[in-house]
Amino acid sequence: MWIYEKRLQYPVRVSKCNPRLAKFLIEQYGGADGELAAALRYLNQAYTIPDKVKGLLIDIGTEELAHLEMIATMVYKLTKDATPEQLKEAGLGDHYANHDKALFYHNAAGVPWRAEYIAAKGDPIADLYEDIAAEEKARATYQWLIDMSDDPDINDALKFLREREVVHSQRFREAVEILKEERDSKKFF
Amino acid sequence: MYPYGKMPTFTNYKEWYPYVSPHDPCPPMKVKTYSTPPNLYLGFQPPGLPQFEIHEALHRGTLWKALYSDYNKKLPH
Numbered sequence: 001m002w003i004y005e006k007r008l009q010y011p012v013r014v015s016k017c018n019p020r021l022a023k024f025l026i027e028q029y030g031g032a033d034g035e036l037a038a039a040l041r042y043l044n045q046a047y048t049i050p051d052k053v054k055g056l057l058i059d060i061g062t063e064e065l066a067h068l069e070m071i072a073t074m075v076y077k078l079t080k081d082a083t084p085e086q087l088k089e090a091g092l093g094d095h096y097a098n099h100d101k102a103l104f105y106h107n108a109a110g111v112p113w114r115a116e117y118i119a120a121k122g123d124p125i126a127d128l129y130e131d132i133a134a135e136e137k138a139r140a141t142y143q144w145l146i147d148m149s150d151d152p153d154i155n156d157a158l159k160f161l162r163e164r165e166v167v168h169s170q171r172f173r174e175a176v177e178i179l180k181e182e183r184d185s186k187k188f189f
Numbered sequence: 190m191y192p193y194g195k196m197p198t199f200t201n202y203k204e205w206y207p208y209v210s211p212h213d214p215c216p217p218m219k220v221k222t223y224s225t226p227p228n229l230y231l232g233f234q235p236p237g238l239p240q241f242e243i244h245e246a247l248h249r250g251t252l253w254k255a256l257y258s259d260y261n262k263k264l265p266h
Contacts, residue, residue: 159260
């Protein structure tokens with residue numbers, strides 16, 4: 001069960017009318033390493049992971065949904081007042097033809113989200129290593145988005161999201177340490 | 190400041206210098222960089238690490254100074 005809080009995890013402000021940036025940001029909405037894929041990956045793996053680290057996967061999976069909302073808000077704000085002509089110029093004509101200004105789960109190149117983006121091997125170490133890789137890939141995606149964006153407010157929120165990927169990767173790495181720990185071994189930290 | 194042993198020292202970026210051919214079509218980018226954030230070095234987070242003040246933590250995206258990783262737009266080299 002979830003409880004919904006009707007606010008964003010981090011405030012999303014947009015300083016420039018730039019629909020082209022929305023086209024790039026959608027990579028983190030419906031792309032292979034995006035927030036939807038992340039949320040579904042962790043929330044699904046959580047069922048079969050040892051209970052010592054199950055809570056971590058549920059927590060992080062839930063937070064990814066909060067990140068998904070932030071990306072959706074950025075895309076919405078960047079496109080809501082654009083004319084069809086402006087959307088065409090921004091490379092969003094293909095999107096407009098199918099969806100008007102509705103958001104859709106696809107990547108920056110327009111490829112719809114696929115379940116093959118996520119894995120659930122059932123082996124706790126394999127799954128956690130996949131999760132660590134997913135966090136590093138999402139971190140990299142945020143870096144490339146920051147590189148291309150000249151909107152200081154968007155970049156502020158993207159830096160926050162990038163930092164969260166760093167923290168999540170750290171926690172998944174710690175989960176591996178917990179699962180590989182030998183019985184009766186001394187904790188020395 | 191760090192009561193449970195030494196915090197490993199590291200840099201957030203690493204540089205490398207790809208081969209530049211005299212026949213390359215574009216002006217060379219002589220230095221390439223990649224990000225090496227603190228989660229690669231920390232290991233299992235020890236207790237008692239220094240924290241950011243709460244509003245700063247909410248802004249930066251982490252409570253822990255040792256986990257903060259800055260990223261700035263890549264500048265052309």
